[in-house]
Amino acid sequence: MAVCILRRFLLCVPTFLGITFVTFAVIHLAPGNPAAAAAGAGEARMTAGQYERLREQYHLDEPVHRQYVHWLASLVRWDLGLSFRDGRPVAEKIGERFWPTLILTVSAIAVSLVVSIPLGVHAARRAGGWFDRIVAGTSFGLYAVPRYVMGMLLIVLVGVRLDWFPFVGLTSRNHAELGSAAQIGDVVWHSILIGACFAYPLIAYLTRFLRDNLVEVLSSDFITAARARGLSERRIAYCHALPNAMLPMLTLLGLMLPSVIGGAVILEVMFSWPGMGRLMFDAIMQRDYPVVMALTTLTAVVVLLGTLAVDLLYVIADPRVRSV
Amino acid sequence: MSIASAHVVEATLPRASVFARRRGGRRLWTGVVLAGVIVAVGFFSPLLASDQPIVCRHDGRVHFPAVVDTLQKVPLLGRVLRKSEPFRFPGFDAKHALAPDAFAIWPVVAFGPGEMTDDLSAAPSREHWLGTDEQGRDVFARLVHGAAVSVRVGLLATLLAGAIGITVGAAAGYTGGWTDRVLSRVIEVVICFPAFFLILAVMMWLEPSVAGVIVVIALTRWTGVARFARAEFLRLKSADFVLAARCAGNSPLRIAVRHMLPCTLAPVLVTLTFGVADAVMIEAGLSWLGFGVPPTQPSWGHLLRSGYDQLLSAPHLIYPPCIAIFATVLACHLIGEGWRRRLDPKAEMVSG
Numbered sequence: 001m002a003v004c005i006l007r008r009f010l011l012c013v014p015t016f017l018g019i020t021f022v023t024f025a026v027i028h029l030a031p032g033n034p035a036a037a038a039a040g041a042g043e044a045r046m047t048a049g050q051y052e053r054l055r056e057q058y059h060l061d062e063p064v065h066r067q068y069v070h071w072l073a074s075l076v077r078w079d080l081g082l083s084f085r086d087g088r089p090v091a092e093k094i095g096e097r098f099w100p101t102l103i104l105t106v107s108a109i110a111v112s113l114v115v116s117i118p119l120g121v122h123a124a125r126r127a128g129g130w131f132d133r134i135v136a137g138t139s140f141g142l143y144a145v146p147r148y149v150m151g152m153l154l155i156v157l158v159g160v161r162l163d164w165f166p167f168v169g170l171t172s173r174n175h176a177e178l179g180s181a182a183q184i185g186d187v188v189w190h191s192i193l194i195g196a197c198f199a200y201p202l203i204a205y206l207t208r209f210l211r212d213n214l215v216e217v218l219s220s221d222f223i224t225a226a227r228a229r230g231l232s233e234r235r236i237a238y239c240h241a242l243p244n245a246m247l248p249m250l251t252l253l254g255l256m257l258p259s260v261i262g263g264a265v266i267l268e269v270m271f272s273w274p275g276m277g278r279l280m281f282d283a284i285m286q287r288d289y290p291v292v293m294a295l296t297t298l299t300a301v302v303v304l305l306g307t308l309a310v311d312l313l314y315v316i317a318d319p320r321v322r323s324v
Numbered sequence: 325m326s327i328a329s330a331h332v333v334e335a336t337l338p339r340a341s342v343f344a345r346r347r348g349g350r351r352l353w354t355g356v357v358l359a360g361v362i363v364a365v366g367f368f369s370p371l372l373a374s375d376q377p378i379v380c381r382h383d384g385r386v387h388f389p390a391v392v393d394t395l396q397k398v399p400l401l402g403r404v405l406r407k408s409e410p411f412r413f414p415g416f417d418a419k420h421a422l423a424p425d426a427f428a429i430w431p432v433v434a435f436g437p438g439e440m441t442d443d444l445s446a447a448p449s450r451e452h453w454l455g456t457d458e459q460g461r462d463v464f465a466r467l468v469h470g471a472a473v474s475v476r477v478g479l480l481a482t483l484l485a486g487a488i489g490i491t492v493g494a495a496a497g498y499t500g501g502w503t504d505r506v507l508s509r510v511i512e513v514v515i516c517f518p519a520f521f522l523i524l525a526v527m528m529w530l531e532p533s534v535a536g537v538i539v540v541i542a543l544t545r546w547t548g549v550a551r552f553a554r555a556e557f558l559r560l561k562s563a564d565f566v567l568a569a570r571c572a573g574n575s576p577l578r579i580a581v582r583h584m585l586p587c588t589l590a591p592v593l594v595t596l597t598f599g600v601a602d603a604v605m606i607e608a609g610l611s612w613l614g615f616g617v618p619p620t621q622p623s624w625g626h627l628l629r630s631g632y633d634q635l636l637s638a639p640h641l642i643y644p645p646c647i648a649i650f651a652t653v654l655a656c657h658l659i660g661e662g663w664r665r666r667l668d669p670k671a672e673m674v675s676g
Binding site: 014015019026027146149263266 | 509510512513514515516517518519520521522524525526527528601605608609612613615628631632635636639642646649650653654657661
């Protein structure tokens with residue numbers, strides 16, 4: 001098992017290098033790269049001091065491959081450079097935007113698991129019944145609604161017309177005056193609509209996936225054996241069949257992680273949510289290369305770590321994988 | 325087999341599978357019809373909404389401006405066909421230039437996608453079926469012409485992504501060894517990037533254009549097909565018919581293209597139908613953010629954006645693009661899902 005985990009870790013190294021290489025290539029080999037921008041073609045906003053700093057930061061007077069090595073070295077030391085716009089450290093800027101996105105992503109995954117497991121189990125136990133059909137149809141239809149479309153509809157119908165939930169930003173204007181419990185409540189209140197946009201495609205997809213898997217598992221021999229032993233149907237479904245159907249779901253969650261994080265850009269802009277996606281959008285609008293590079297690399301690394309975590313969980317959960 | 329178990333088998337298995345096949349088929353055909361309607365609307369958009377007539381008599385000659393607009397969408401014809409004289413000029417205003425009593429058949433909605441009127445952000449009316457946007461452009465016309473952009477981006481981006489994915493995946497799966505190891509890492513690297521972050525990083529220095537959007541989407545969305553193709557080629561590599569082909573003296577390339585590829589094509593195409601949905605969603609999303617299709621061209625993303633910008637004053641702008649995007653994605657999913665069930669006998673049995 002240790003060998004297996006170690007090998008999985010080592011496999012991440014070339015992937016990490018690849019991620020940094022792609023980011024570097026995308027930004028530096030492009031027309032209008034930082035060097036050209038610094039040289040002033042159309043970017044008159046950059047001062048001589050800024051250019052000097054930029055040259056220092058990226059070693060622009062050295063060949064491209066040396067620039068890459070320098071950048072990689074500083075990246076590993078968590079030195080992400082300074083933002084072009086306000087001169088603040090990029091790490092600090094990302095640090096304060098990291099939590100709002102992480103909270104959304106993690107709570108969306110948690111909520112989707114809590115909702116989709118009972119739905120999927122119930123649908124699978126009566127496969128072909130009316131509940132199953134309703135769940136199947138609803139989740140199929142919901143999954144075909146792009147998240148930003150759902151976001152717009154929620155804003156217009158629930159936010160504007162019904163005026164139930166706020167849809168701008170993370171906190172109310174009087175946030176600072178509230179007590180600490182009320183402050184948390186305020187953030188939760190603001191995150192309902194955008195959180196729903198994060199969660200519903202996961203719920204729809206996971207429910208369908210779990211149900212299909214469970215139906216297959218429920219027809220296998222060990223379930224028949226469990227029935228023969230006189231266990232209750234509920235116990236069979238949750239204690240015997242569900243763990244087996246959960247394993248592929250783990251992989252699926254890992255696979256869906258990039259799209260969950262990637263979808264944050266539009267949704268966070270739409271809901272003025274101060275997260276990483278919004279920061280990415282602002283940085284691109286302002287041609288803030290250090291921030292764009294750091295964010296692109298970081299989100300990819302987060303996904304890499306997410307899939308790594310899923311794989312490790314798999315190793316722990318499924319004894320068969322360990323021997324491979 | 326006892327009578328009881330035979331009865332159970334008879335009661336569940338055949339009926340379930342027949343029922344499932346019919347259901348899968350219903351999904352498939354619903355999707356095909358829906359997709360067909362969207363493609364047709366996109367292709368015939370100049371006949372549905374245009375500021376130039378379908379047929380008209382002008383200065384003693386008969387012209388077909390909107391028909392030519394439509395035919396110009398056919399790849400090769402676009403270079404050969406040209407509109408007749410006055411209608412070709414960008415500033416030509418057919419509505420006022422044509423004599424009022426002249427013979428003319430107009431499209432259902434006589435507004436072009438870029439034509440600005442004096443009604444700004446107007447609510448739906450008899451003249452403007454779905455209202456107008458903040459520049460007074462007819463929403464129906466923009467919706468219909470936006471379908472053309474969406475269909476083009478969806479199909480071309482997916483085609484390109486499919487070509488890249490199949491090539492990389494086949495090379496990795498069929499060659500094996502170090503090629504496979506390196507290519508698998510490359511695939512994993514691209515998967516790790518949240519598509520939107522990478523696409524936006526590229527769009528930062530790319531001038532907005534439809535071709536740019538297509539290429540960028542294709543370059544980031546080929547990994548699913550590549551993984552699939554790799555697994556399929558890996559599986560087929562040891563199949564008897566491949567061995568037979570090798571014994572017959574075929575070159576590896578020929579075996580891969582002529583013998584193995586046809587076996588993997590159907591499931592790969594299923595994956596690609598979901599890719600079309602993704603591409604359409606990404607294009608509209610990019611355009612919503614302002615990094616997609618140039619603002620001069622109609623796009624569902626632009627329509628959605630003008631609805632968002634006037635959330636309180638003109639919320640009616642939001643629904644048409646929402647429905648259009650949803651219908652397109654749904655059509656692709658229906659086709660993909662129905663087709664997948666048709667191909668997969670196991671899914672047929674278990675799914676209700």
